[in-house]
Amino acid sequence: MSDRGDNEAPGRRVRLRRIDGELILLWTLPAVAIIWIAAFVLFPGFTPPMSPTMPAEQVAAFYRDNQWGVRYSMILFNWFGVGLVPLLILIVMQIRRMAHRTPIFAYAMLGCVAGGPTLFLVANVCWLLAAFRPERKPELTQMFNDFGWITFTTLVPFLIAQSVILALAIYFDEESRPIFNRWVGHFNLLVAAALVPAAFVGLALAGPLAWDGALSFWLKNIAIGVWIVVMGVAVGQAVYRERAEYRQRGEELVSA
Amino acid sequence: MSRARHNPKRELWLAWWTLVVFYNFFFPVFFVVTRVQPPPSPAWDIARQVQWFRAHHFGILVGFAVVFLIAGMTTMCNALIAYSMRRMSVSPVFAYSYLVMYSLSAVPGLLLLCIALTVGALRPERDPELIGWIYDFAFLSFTGTMGVFLIGSLVWMLAILTDKNRVFPKWFGYLNLCNALTEVVVAPSWIFKRGVLAWNGQIAWWLDVVVFGFYTGVFILMLRRLIQREDFGTGPLPDLAPNKVAAL
Numbered sequence: 426m427s428d429r430g431d432n433e434a435p436g437r438r439v440r441l442r443r444i445d446g447e448l449i450l451l452w453t454l455p456a457v458a459i460i461w462i463a464a465f466v467l468f469p470g471f472t473p474p475m476s477p478t479m480p481a482e483q484v485a486a487f488y489r490d491n492q493w494g495v496r497y498s499m500i501l502f503n504w505f506g507v508g509l510v511p512l513l514i515l516i517v518m519q520i521r522r523m524a525h526r527t528p529i530f531a532y533a534m535l536g537c538v539a540g541g542p543t544l545f546l547v548a549n550v551c552w553l554l555a556a557f558r559p560e561r562k563p564e565l566t567q568m569f570n571d572f573g574w575i576t577f578t579t580l581v582p583f584l585i586a587q588s589v590i591l592a593l594a595i596y597f598d599e600e601s602r603p604i605f606n607r608w609v610g611h612f613n614l615l616v617a618a619a620l621v622p623a624a625f626v627g628l629a630l631a632g633p634l635a636w637d638g639a640l641s642f643w644l645k646n647i648a649i650g651v652w653i654v655v656m657g658v659a660v661g662q663a664v665y666r667e668r669a670e671y672r673q674r675g676e677e678l679v680s681a
Numbered sequence: 682m683s684r685a686r687h688n689p690k691r692e693l694w695l696a697w698w699t700l701v702v703f704y705n706f707f708f709p710v711f712f713v714v715t716r717v718q719p720p721p722s723p724a725w726d727i728a729r730q731v732q733w734f735r736a737h738h739f740g741i742l743v744g745f746a747v748v749f750l751i752a753g754m755t756t757m758c759n760a761l762i763a764y765s766m767r768r769m770s771v772s773p774v775f776a777y778s779y780l781v782m783y784s785l786s787a788v789p790g791l792l793l794l795c796i797a798l799t800v801g802a803l804r805p806e807r808d809p810e811l812i813g814w815i816y817d818f819a820f821l822s823f824t825g826t827m828g829v830f831l832i833g834s835l836v837w838m839l840a841i842l843t844d845k846n847r848v849f850p851k852w853f854g855y856l857n858l859c860n861a862l863t864e865v866v867v868a869p870s871w872i873f874k875r876g877v878l879a880w881n882g883q884i885a886w887w888l889d890v891v892v893f894g895f896y897t898g899v900f901i902l903m904l905r906r907l908i909q910r911e912d913f914g915t916g917p918l919p920d921l922a923p924n925k926v927a928a929l
Contacts, residue, residue, distance in 0.1 A: 477803075526913065528767070529692045529760045532776075536756035536784035543788050547796075564808045568815075571800045579749045579796060582787075586753020597692060624749035627742040627799040 447518070447664050450511040454657045457508035460501060468498035470552070474637035477574070477630040484570050485563035488555050495556040503549050507542045509653065512660060514538060516591060519663045524599035533590045540583030548577035574636045578626040584649065588617040609659050619648035693908045696761035700901060703754040706747060708894075715744030717798065719886060720820055724875040727813040734801050734812060741802040745795035752787055752795075759783040762837065762900075765907055768918065769844035779836050786829035794823035824870050824880045831864035846917045849903055860896045863889040 465471055469491040479487070488495060517538070520531045551573035555566050595603070595610035622633070622640035633639040688694070711718040717740075721733050734741075759780055766776035797819035801812055834857045841854035869878035870885045877883040910918045 525692055526689050527692045527764060529696050529757070529764055532760035532763050532780055533696070533756045536759050536780055537753060539785065540753070540756075540788065543785070544792065547788075547793075564811060568800070568807070568811050571803060572796070575800050575803065576796050579792075579799070582749050582752035582792070583756070584753075585750065586756055589753075590756070593695065597687075621750060625743075625746040627746065627803055630803070 447515060448668075451515060451657075451661055451664055453508065454512055454653075457505055458653060458657075460505045460508070464498045464501035464505070467494060467501065468552075469494040474642045475570070475574070476637050477571075477635050479567075481563035481567040484555075484567045485559060485561075488559035488566055488570075492556050492559055495552055499549050499553045499556075503546065503553070506545050506549060510538055510542060512653070512657060513587065515660050515664065516587075516656065519604050519660060519667075520591070520594045522667065523594055523597070523604050524602075525594070525597055530590055530594035530597070534587060534594070537583040537587040537590065541580055541587075544576055544580035544583075548573045548580070551576065575626065578623050578636045578641050578645070581620040581623050581645070585617045585620050588613040588620075588652070592617070604663055605659055609655075612655060613652075616648050616652045619644050689913065690908055690911060693761065693764070693911065696757045696764075697901075697904055697908055699754050699757040700761060700904070703751060703758060704897060704901070706751050710744045710747050714747070715740045715798075717741065717744075717794075718890075720824075720881045721816075722875070722881050723817070723820065723870075723873075723879050727809045730816045731805075731809050731812050734816070735805050738802050738805065741798045745799050748791070748795050752792060755787055756784060761904055765848055765904065766837070766840045768846060768907070768911070769840055769848045770846045771840045771844055775836055775840040779833055779840075782829045782833040782836070786826065786833065789822055790826035790829060791823070793826075794819045797822065820880050821871065824867055824885065827864040827867060831861050834858070834861040834864070846915075848907060848918050853899065853903055856896055856899060859892055863892050 470487070475484075475487065513534070517531050517534045520534055521528065523530070551569045555569040555573065559566060591605075592610040592613040595605050595607065595613075598604055623645040625634055626636050626641045629635045629638070631638075634641055636642060716737055721730070725733070762783070763776040763780040766779060767773060769775070797815050801807075801815040801819065838854045838857035838861070841849045841857065842851060866878070867880075867885045867889060870880040870882070873879045873882070875882075878885050880886060906921075907918070910921055912919055
């Protein structure tokens with residue numbers, strides 16, 4: 426990656442780099458989305474979300490009765506939980522095209538990319554562990570279940586950061602030729618705000634803040650879902666625009 | 682160009698202020714809100730550990746919620762430090778290595794503690810044996826996550842010492858070595874339950890926190906100076922007052 430000095434030339438947006446493979450990665454996104462939705466629906470603990478007020482015996486019974494559902498869904502999530510990374514890296518690549526003076530935003534975004542999936546995998550392992558030996562002492566199963574849910578609900582730090590960083594990167598871009606429209610920035614701030622309540626999940630075992638509540642579960646997960654769809658489209662548009670500019674530039678060079 | 686209207690250093694200042702704001706939350710959250718630092722003793726019996734969770738219940742749940750909100754700000758700090766290495770005459774390998782190591786460090790070195798203590802505080806009526814296990818898991822993951830900070834600091838040190846662009850003074854390179862050494866002396870906290878090397882000991886905690894606090898203060902000032910001196914060139918970084926360059 427060369428990121429010093431290439432912000433100067435007016436032609437930097439048509440920098441010569443191989444962008445064709447990006448479309449393949451972009452179009453994996455609908456497949457990943459479908460798999461995520463399938464795994465979400467398959468996980469018996471999400472439909473409806475398990476209550477934090479369940480006593481230990483009931484939690485143990487849940488994993489006994491739903492052992493296979495937990496395994497199928499969480500193995501799917503284990504395979505495809507990182508499926509979003511290419512989208513995030515595509516965003517990094519678009520940030521690098523913006524009219525910034527430094528690569529700070531791209532670096533910060535790059536630093537966020539692995540955080541969300543890593544925390545998600547911790548939660549994933551806890552749920553799979555609980556289902557591995559449901560005959561274990563119920564208190565132990567409940568503890569793995571607590572770890573799974575608390576980790577899953579509080580995995581927001583990097584998601585909040587990447588939305589805010591992207592919003593700031595967009596606001597700092599050149600207004601006349603933006604890589605993303607301003608509304609993408611506003612939208613990202615809105616999504617970041619929607620993820621905030623989930624951080625406070627520990628404060629309540631029932632109600633909207635609890636891990637099965639309207640704010641910590643529904644608002645947070647719907648916000649993530651909407652973000653994936655909107656950013657998938659926004660990044661897609663940016664990548665196609667970049668290709669068009671690249672092609673145009675190529676033709677100019679040939680006719681010159 | 683419209684760009685000329687803006688302060689050319691505004692991205693760097695944004696990252697620097699993010700760093701300052703982060704540490705202004707970080708230290709109060711750990712020392713005042715949650716009061717999990719200075720840490721409780723690993724030598725306590727389980728009844729006392731359970732009592733500790735009860736006494737810190739609300740602080741843990743609110744304080745770490747704040748950490749979950751702001752932990753992502755560390756990526757801006759890491760980005761700025763990575764940038765400092767890109768400004769040096771050294772290979773980009775240093776910047777990217779540091780960026781990846783410190784980005785991943787937040788999970789085992791910070792967030793696992795917050796998650797574990799939140800789980801511990803969540804159900805005060807949980808089996809005391811399990812609360813005791815959560816207690817150990819929380820403090821040992823926090824204190825005992827060493828390599829990312831150890832190698833990360835050494836990478837920054839090596840970059841500073843081999844840099845020819847005078848981005849940082851060489852003594853600051855050696856200060857990184859001090860920070861790296863704190864990660865060496867905490868290793869025995871995985872072994873000892875009492876004494877100076879335990880996770881709350883005079884060496885493994887008090888000495889290390891003083892070094893880390895000093896190091897953090899210094900690198901915040903060093904990064905500020907870097908931004909002030911930044912000329913967006915690729916050669917040696919000028920001094921603050923251009924006519925004093927020859928003084929070095």
